[in-house]
Structures are given as structure tokens and as C-alpha cells.
Amino acid sequence: MHTSSTSHLRQGTRVRAGTPTDQLVAMQDWGDVEQSLDSNGSAVLPGLLSATQCAQLAALYPCDEIYRARIVMARHGFGRGEYKYFAYPLPPLLDELRYTLYPRLAPIANRWNRQLGIDVQYPDDLDAFLSRCHQAGQTRPTPLMLEYGEGDYNCLHQDLYGDHVFPLQVAILLSEPDKDFSGGEFVMTEHASAGQRADVVSLRQGDAVVFTVNQRPTTGKRGGMRKVAMRHGVSRIRSGHRHTVGLIFHDSR
Template sequence: MNTATDISTTTADPARAERRASRSFDWSAIEASLDARGNAVLPQVLSAAQCGQIAALYSRDDCFRSRIVMARHNFGRGEYKYFAYPLPPLLHKLRHALYPYLAPIANRWNAQMGLDVRYPLELAAFLDECHRAGQTRPTPLILEYGAGDYNCLHQDLYGEHVFPLQMAILLSQPGRDFEGGEFVMTETASSGQHAEVIALEQGDAVLFTVNQRPAAGKRGGTRKVVMRHGVSQIRSGKRHTLGLIFHDAR
């Protein structure tokens, strides 16, 4: 039985998740948070049952294209797996449902920063651009951390075509499944550095900046803020996270 059948026949209903992502959130508030802080939390994007079903996929090999052991690359400690195409329907629908809300923000940000790149308003058209440039490998992934594991601050770039926003959904419950393992973002600008710890519960998602965003300059105009993200050390238990990146990899 293939992964697509497994997901679509469980309680992780793709159509319900798509409706939840596209209609149940205050996108004006989300946009304001992204502008001000470079991130925004979307509560309960997935149910506990959906989180458990997605996390359970990690033990399988047939739905992933590769496995990365982070210590081998000095990325931290822990591991993750990239999904293969076709993505499970739930992930496919979430990715396509969210992108049209994010593309206008990405285009406005690029205009404010004086960048010429503009993004199509539908994900399929943007992925076509990625694939024509040789970025054909899917980037959605599941990360698995155990006690002592962590993720160094980094940016998920993968090639020339980079969509400036991405999402992480916490699949495990803090305090029950694991301790520690906070999601961390840093920003660096000419005015200095800043770090923020973002609290998430199981099923919550954080939208965040991939590499850079615009911010108001102290003397007017716009400055560029460089963003990175990571995960603090897991003190105990096991933590799973779903990552949704909108550009594909070379």
C-alpha cells in the first residue's frame, strides 16, 4: 500500500486540512506579525491524530527520497528525511493552500528590499520555475530529535530559486513527548542581533523567514534583516517536526 493511500484513508483528511489552512486564520494579523518579527504562529493547523499519523511515517522508507544524519554535516545532532514525490495528499494540499496567501507578502518584501524577483501566485507555476532551473527534488521533510539533539542556526536555501517564507509544524507534545527543543529564530541587521524563542504546542505551525526580510530603518527607508532558525537541545524524550518549504532543491 502506498503512502498516498495510507494518508488519504485515515482521519488526516487532506481537504479538511486545506480548508483549515486557508479559511480559519486571520491573515492580516499573520502578515503584520511576519512584517514585525519575521514569524507568525498558526495554532492547531493539524489535529493530534494527524500529527501522530505523519510522525509515524518517519519509520518508513518508501515515502522518502533521502535521510540526513545531522552530525555528519556539522548541522547539529538528530536526523531528518526528505519526502519523495508524490507527496502525501495532506502535505501536498497544505503546501498548495498556503502558498497563495504567502506569495503577495513575498512579492511586497522583495519590492521593499529593491529585489527584482517576483513570485507567481500559484505554487504549481513557481515549482515549474524551480524545475526548469534544475531544482527538481522535493523539500518537505520530517525532523526527528532525541535527548541531547539540537539543530544549529541555519537557512534552507537549496538553489537559485528561494521562496522567502516556510513553515514548521510541531508533531509532538511538549512536556509529554519531550522536554527542551524550543524553536529559535535570530535576526541580524546593521543595528545588531536579536534572538527569539517561539513556543509551540502539538499541531501548531510557525511561519517564518527563510533568509531575509525588510524592516524599517531608524532614519527612514528600508533595511534588510537576515534571519536564521534552529532548535535548542532536547533534554529528554523525542521530538518530531514537519517542515514545509515551498521551493524545491537542486
Template structure:
């Protein structure tokens, strides 16, 4: 695909993603990574030198399975992805905050936002890789880590469903004034899901008498893996404060 065609292709995908995020709080980006890249990244899980810490979920009542937080410097592919995705997501995050009547706005580039995090003591990298085996799952949660929170994050499925594992669906719940709702998001190997970290504007509940729209509370998790092994890459855009693992650090 020529460069111009490829740019137009991704512009269309992002337009659809923005509409899906507004409606559901999540959106799928197809084939962000190819199979070879997925396999290369999943293989990093065995290399402790690339990570700053390992979390066993059962020890913290996060579910079952484990994950590792990458250390800085990030692998080059992750570094490029984190910056490129942030650049696309910052305008959506800013629009959401304006709609919800929140004053916080995010700079156009990730480095400027990370400087804001680091100045507030949030200096630990949050990109991570998760590994689930048969019987493992991830409880519904939010990834907050500190006072500075970027309201969108990304998970990329590195394993092939139906081949490497069964079960293990990505699940989101939302709580609004009109009730609760659950959404199961189907992903293929290399697909990314973009989703709300903790809240999004509720355009359905909007009224003309309000200066801002109501908010929908969001949580995400992973259903039980029935067989095999499932690896996922998580890209969170705010860094974490210096603290031990807590209920806000599952992903």
C-alpha cells in the same frame, strides 16, 4: 464552525500573521493540524519508501538528530498543505521583495513556482520530517538549496511539548544594522510557525531617503531537546538542485 465563520476566522489569523512576520520575521498559526493528523504523519518517519534521503546531522556539523526528505508524490495531506500555505504566503513574499527593491516576484500558485524551479534544475522535493531525541539540537541555518528561493517557509510541530518531549524550542535570530536579536517561538502540537528563510525587510530601519528598506538577515534552529522525542514537519516551497547534502540543506 460554519464555512463562512471558519473563513473569517482564518482571514483574521492570517492578518495577524502578516503583521507578526513584518515585525519579527515569524508568526504562529494555531492548530493547523489536529492531534490525530500529527500522530499519523509522525508515524510515516519509519517508512523509508515515503522518503528520498536521510540526513544524520552530526555527519555534516548541522547539530544532532536526523531528518528525511519526502519523495514525490508527497502524501496527500502534505500536498494540500503546501499548496494552500503557498497561496497565502505568495502576496507577502511579493510585497517583501518590492519593499527591499528586489525584482523577483512569485506566481500566485505553487505549481507555477515549482515549474520555475524545475526549469533551473531544482527538481528534488524539499518537504521533510525531522526527529530529535534527548541531547539533539539543530544549528542556526538557512534553507536555500539553489538560485530560486521562496522567502518564507513553515514548520509544524507534530509532537506534544511537555508530554512527548521537553526542551527543543524553535529559535530564530536576526541581524540588522542596529544589532542582533534572538526570538524563541512557543509551539503546541499541531501549531505551525511561518518564518523568513534568509531575509526580510527592516521596516524599523526604513528612511525616507531610501527607495527600498534595509534588510534583516534571518537564521533558525532548534534548542537542545532535554528528554523524549520531537518530530517536526518542514514545508519548504522551493525544490532543491541535484547535489549531495551541503551546509544549505539543514532544516
């Protein structure tokens, strides 16, 4: 259901500065975002999407023709609920967000790799990075939409998909807490030699969370850099339905 490994690439075109999507992203306090990512492994982008945009995206969930795969979590031991991977081309709003967010996050990802002693640097634009993925056989799109009902949850996990992994990803809450659903908190855990920690990230409708895919650097007790492993998941839905969009920047095998 997906297109060839190169036909969807923008080949030099970019989201123009000053467009609504670019303005939404530029309005965020990226200094605070970087500080929060360094400290906690996650950061909230408040009000990234309007309630109308959230409703329009959530309404796409039943449209099977725009997806390449549907995953029922219980069949794979992932939890309960389901999600669908979009096919290329992505819905325009998600495509624009992916292209606009990537260059904001690439400098952070590159700094983290340097601090961890990882000899991988990410190009400035998403097309160049996707070309790198596709040359390695990672050609399938990874942006997805998740749907949870009462009693559903998502086990703690990491979205890796291949050898080429961009270390940050974004999830956007499309549903309104305490109206459309209750429960269903976004959860992150941190595991290091010094111990473990769990954080609940509070989100409102239209908020996005940027978070660590796999591992991030942190300062050890003696001042040197050490790595901590991060996982993410969603707590049990107590009532209603919850929809979320996930923007992963590397493609899959």
C-alpha cells in the same frame, strides 16, 4: 527515488475551497500573520493540525520508501538528530497544505521583494513556481520530517537549496511539549547593522510557525527600508523525542 521534474505537478488542479485542509488554513487570522511576519520575521498558525493528524504524520517517519534521502546532522555539522526529505508524490495532507498555504504567502513574499528592491515576483500558484524551479535544475522535493532525541539540536541555518528561493517556509510541531519531549524550542535569530536579536517561538502540538528563510525588510531608524538576515534552529532536547514537519516551497538541486 524522486519522480521526474514535472510528473508530480498538479497541472491546473487545486485544493478545492471548502475542503478540511482549506478550512484549516482559512480559519487563521491572516492579517495578524502578516503583521507578525513584518514585525518579527515569524508568525504562529495555532492548531493547524489535530493531535490525530500529528500522530498519523509522525508514524510515517520509519517508512523509508516515501523518502528520497536521510540526513544525519552530526555528519555534516548541522547539530544532532536526523531528518528525511520526502520523495514525490508527497503524503496527501502535506501536499494539500503546501498548495493551500503557498497562495496565502506569495503576496507577502512579493511585497517583501519590492520593499527590498529585489526584481523577483512569485506566481499566484505553486505549480507555476515549481515549474520555474525545475527549469533551473531544482527538481528534488524539499518537504521533510525531522526527528530529535535527548541531547539533539539543530544549528542555526537557512534552507536555500538553489537560486530560486521562496522567502517563507512553514514548520509544524507533531509532538506534544512536556509530554513527548522537553526542551527543543524553535529559535530564530535576526542579524542587522543595528545589532542582533534572538526569539524563542512557543509552539503546541499541531501549531505551525511561518518564518523567514533568508532575509526580510524592516524599517530603519531613519524611516527607510533595510534588510535583516534571519536564521532558525532548535534548542537542545532535554528529554524524550520531538518530530516536526517542514514545508519548503522551492525545490532543490
